[in-house]
Amino acid sequence: MLELVIGNKNYSSWSMRPWVVLTQAAIPFTERKLRFDGFEPDSAFKRAITAIHPAGCVPVLIDGPLVIADTLAICEYLAEQFPDRQLWPAESAARAQARSAVAQMHSGFGGLRSALPMNIEAQLPEVGARLLASDERLRADLARLFGLWRSLLERSGGPLLFGAFSVADAFYAPVVMRLLSYGVPVPDDLRGYVQAVQQQPGVQAWVRDALSEHDFIAFEEPYRQAPAKA
Ligand SMILES: N[C@@H](CCC(=O)N[C@@H](CS)C(=O)NCC(=O)O)C(=O)O
Structure with a gap:
């Protein structure tokens, strides 16, 4: 089974792209979400993603022993593996x-x-x-x-x-x-x-999914204040 490693759905635009491709094309996959606590080398996110791929960014696609970083490479791989899904135009x-x-x-x-x-x-x-x-x-x-x-x-x-x-x-x-x-x-x-x-x-x-996260990440928020704690 393919596994897609992603970040927070509210914020991670790069993760959204291959996730939407996989979902639209009805390709079976599981997702592993790594929460964005920070992008510093010692953040939990960075340590976890770097252990998966040295590029240190989401998304990453895992297909058995094959670990593919980068949205474009992931989408090209999917198009090659699933030619019947016509992920690129035919002409x-x-x-x-x-x-x-x-x-x-x-x-x-x-x-x-x-x-x-x-x-x-x-x-x-x-x-x-x-x-x-x-x-x-x-x-x-x-x-x-x-x-x-x-x-x-x-x-x-x-x-x-x-x-x-x-x-x-x-x-x-x-x-x-x-x-x-x-x-x-x-x-x-x-x-x-x-x-x-x-x-x-x-x-x-x-x-x-993004709307149900309710996970305010301050460093991703140039324009909003953290909601007051209840
Ligand atoms: N060129 C990469 C960009 C991926 C990217 O920048 N992902 C962000 C999250 S949306 C990330 O992981 N950033 C971590 C960092 O900048 O250290 C791709 O196409 O996958």
């Missing part, structure tokens, strides 16, 4: 575009990722409005993001980036979560895509 040009969209997310959009950390349970529209007004890098990333989604959706006809669900939608699912948490205005023609992502069963299952 070569669409597959190249899907890989490009995934790679752009994997190595880019730093302005968006650092300004708006994933926080599924949070509702922070006033923070979103403030950052949109003040953060040029964020605005540039959002313009590029919306342009990318628009061009792919025009080509495929939707409802997802390549018509049916693919790894590309899993890579952008945490971005959809961020747009919702920070109340980022989404252009009219892209609202259908945001809704389609939200409606994917794998995304709904992850969000359900």
